[in-house]
Amino acid sequence: MASTSEAAANPLLAGLNAISNGNSPASARYADIGINLSDPIFRGTYHGKKAHDDDLQQVVQRALEAGVRKMMVTGSDLMESKNAIKLAEELPGLCYATVGVHPCSAMSFSKHEAGPDALLSDLSKLARDSRDSGKAMAFGEIGLDYDRLHYCDKETQLIYFAKQLDLAIDLQMPLFLHSRAAATDFERLLRERLDKLPKRGCVHSFTGTLEEMQALVAMGFDIGVNGCSMKTEDNLAVVKEVPLERLQIETDGPWCDMRPSHASAKFLQDGPEMPKAVKKEKWSKDEMVKGRNEPCAITLVAHAVAGIKGVSVEKVREQAWRNSIRMFGLGEAPP
Incomplete structure (x- = not known):
């Protein structure tokens, strides 16, 4: 927990005191295992343009008040991995990082000024050092994405997913994985x-499909669920069948928010009340921004999953927490 002197030196740490001050549900504890908290949008910058003041402190405060106890900040390339580690340093005990290059960013290997091997070497050193310092808990986000080949072609993705998996073997860290419309190649390489x-x-x-989910679970992997995992009725049918002991939950903010148009909306009619959201042009530090997903919204994810599975929210929340701690540690003793 942040001390008074630490909080004074770093305003972001002030939010951590919410736990000890009793400003969050005593029984709630969530681990948001996929949150892009280092994205500039959480500092008030959208598509390179400043729209409002930096409100990361308020985002963190809302997360704590919702019961979020752990956040794994996603590294999507070398620079974003460094930014994730920086947040883990600024918010110790709450934030942890992943280190890796997302498939949509795989072109960065060939564009690296010293060449692909140098970037792999830099990734290896960053992952190893941050793992050993307790800041990075997973290697990723790595994988394949054939839905967005305009960012990176299939061949390049395949080459550097394989190379990063080989690097992961050397590092022996849990993986944080991404797969879109690429199940056959994804499963083969794993x-x-x-x-x-x-x-x-x-x-x-x-x-993915029910069969793809079942194949991954049979291989020993957990399944992460967020708003994008529950858009359609087919999605809901898959989520229903994910074994609770292999389920983890996340927001993937600032994206993958849960919307009234999604199939999951019917399970949120009596869901948890969220803070008011306004357009970014009408931003207030005490309100959420419409269209910008936040870690506090993980309560909606848990509520929808519980409704889909026909179990209590508490059961989903607690099992997901245990699964995340079992796999990633996140500064806690294994359950």
């Missing part, structure tokens, strides 16, 4: 290395 990846990992923001 299976080829499965016996060398005993810590497995979580396939986050899952939107």
